Amino acid sequence: MQEISTVLTPDIEGKVVEIRGWVYRIRTGSKICFVILRDASNIIQCVGKLDELGKEKFDMLSSLTIESSMEITGSVNRDERAVTGYELKISAFSIYQRNDSFPVSKDISEEFELDQRHLWLRSREFNAKLKIRATIFHAFREFFDHEGYYEVQPPLMVSTATEGGSTLFKVPFFGEEAFLSQSSQFYLETFIFSLENVYTISPSFRAEKSRTWRHVTEYWHAEGEVAWAGNEKMMEIEEKMIHHIIRAVLKKNKEELTTLGRNIAALEESLKPFHRMKYSELIEKSASYGMPLKYGDDLGADEERQIMSNFDRPLFLTHFPEELKTFYHRPDPDNPGLILCHDLLAPEGYGEIIGGGERIWNYGELEGRIEKSGLKKEDYYWYLDLRKYGSIPHSGFGLGMDRLAMWIMHLGNIKDAMPYPRTIRRLKP
RNA sequence: GCCGCUGUAGCUCAGUCUGGUAGAGCACUCGCCUGUUAAGCGAGCGGUCGUCGGUUCGAGCCCGACCGGCGGCGCCA
The missing domain is CATH 3.30.930.10 (Bira Bifunctional Protein; Domain 2)
Structure with a gap:
């Protein structure tokens, strides 16, 4: 298990890592799913694909909500399209909690934020x-x-x-x-x-x-x-x-x-x-x-x-x-x-x-x-x-x-x- | 204590001037999508319009009272 910030370095490229944290953003397609995972140190984009995970796992992943807690195992690759420059290809994951929709989203007032x-x-x-x-x-x-x-x-x-x-x-x-x-x-x-x-x-x-x-x-x-x-x-x-x-x-x-x-x-x-x-x-x-x-x-x-x-x-x-x-x-x-x-x-x-x-x-x-x-x-x-x-x-x-x-x-x-x-x-x- | 602003869906807001039975975006649910970047498209779900009273055939809208909240000043760190 390692911190996300330590994954975002060239020497980790190609290696398999385990990370854990909270879902920061999630975007789903029918055959591809992007989970951006957050821990105390940073965020990283993780990608899960239907043909690699199988239908059951893929559906479980793509139905996750923002702030659900989980751990992910996968290999790291440099990718310009990912927010922090690196992308983790998901080979396995487990979920601690899938929560209901998170109360804090975009368009919040200062008062609601407080x-x-x-x-x-x-x-x-x-x-x-x-x-x-x-x-x-x-x-x-x-x-x-x-x-x-x-x-x-x-x-x-x-x-x-x-x-x-x-x-x-x-x-x-x-x-x-x-x-x-x-x-x-x-x-x-x-x-x-x-x-x-x-x-x-x-x-x-x-x-x-x-x-x-x-x-x-x-x-x-x-x-x-x-x-x-x-x-x-x-x-x-x-x-x-x-x-x-x-x-x-x-x-x-x-x-x-x-x-x-x-x-x-x-x-x-x-x-x-x-x-x-x-x-x-x-x-x-x-x-x-x-x-x-x-x-x-x-x-x-x-x-x-x-x-x-x-x-x-x-x-x-x-x-x-x-x-x-x-x-x-x-x-x-x-x-x-x-x-x-x-x-x-x-x-x-x-x-x-x-x-x-x-x-x-x-x-x-x-x-x-x-x-x-x-x-x-x-x-x-x-x-x-x-x-x-x-x-x-x-x-x-x-x-x-x-x-x-x-x-x-x-x-x-x-x-x-x-x-x-x-x-x-x-x-x- | 003083000055100004505000209250409508879970969130952000429009509708109030000119009274006619409640709207949008986001979130959520379902469907579509093989490279998304706060993704997109389609459908659905969702509201005693802060409270009480008044005017009116009819009030989110007009009038009155009350309650809540926000910003600024003073005070200082």
Whole structure:
């Protein structure tokens, strides 16, 4: 038994092989039948003929349905007429299951496709997406492991919010009220006092009633926290990390990128050094980017999309005004009113994929910012404790893995970049 | 929370303006076809037109209410 991809090579030509998988397409004539078989690796056209199989076997073969599972034995030949260049001449086959007609066919709406996601995962398109996602997740871990970071596991049921404004999912918790984590940042900060450099990939949940192309209520959040690092250092690390991920995808998934119609040259542009710009500089140049902004304006989806249509690779935007960022960001001692933070905006109109920066490490300063934000000090006692016992300068970041995947695959909606997206109206399948 | 759109066969849609008893393609079943490429040709199967109420001799179509769904913005990753 072998993978279909290993059959599609010149040295197998003329040999007899056994393959197994699912019927991807079937076309029948009265004396000839084409079964295109699919497995995890690829597809191959198999041909069965009446005079070679006999009537009983031939009828059994030609009455198969799309997605029926089977195994096939036959000899392989090069054939320009076959989709993947090789054809298997069927000498024997056995059927695991002949199913009824498959619900997913051509002419399906986006909504129906989402209802049938559990079946749609089998499509060549989603097969390619899942392979690319696997590479992205693996490459992220590989990068930080190689750099000597430790992967840690923060809790997902928590008692406090990280971002002030975000809405939290409530969960009953033995008579108390718990929330699903919207970011592991604060917990990651606790780990650095033991391990110094840490990262995690874990789900984050946001109960906002968002209906946009880049928001979902459950997403994979890759976060890192680095002891002794400043904003500049943090950006250097992130740039290397993104470069590593893109290089891995280009190395392992060229075929899948092609299946998805991704412009590979455009993606390769992002292997070059990223652009860097201060918020104030962006405001000055905003008119020339076709999106005039004034100082103090925040960047919405339309603004980011318009600005990033001017860039061929990612842009680090730094030094935002204090009012635009949440309480834990560290103000710049050299530039009053500005924050030592960065957003990484993806090119080709994709916008924000990372938010990060230096964290306030002075106790009094953090205490003041918590109070100013109208939050209760008691809820954050453990977070404040970190600034009480051996506090150090440190930075961190949060990366939306699904947004990164959406950009790398050049998709129009985050829901198409993940297998089971959760939105305000979707909890199934 | 705000703005826009939508609901007819298993799926994708037409029919609604101009009211007269339900259509196409795909899927499925049967038949034909010895090289198909989301094959083709012929026949068949398939619908309480989102729900409730109203107008009318007559409502998929007009009016009202309700329910469901989609897209976009804000929020951010």
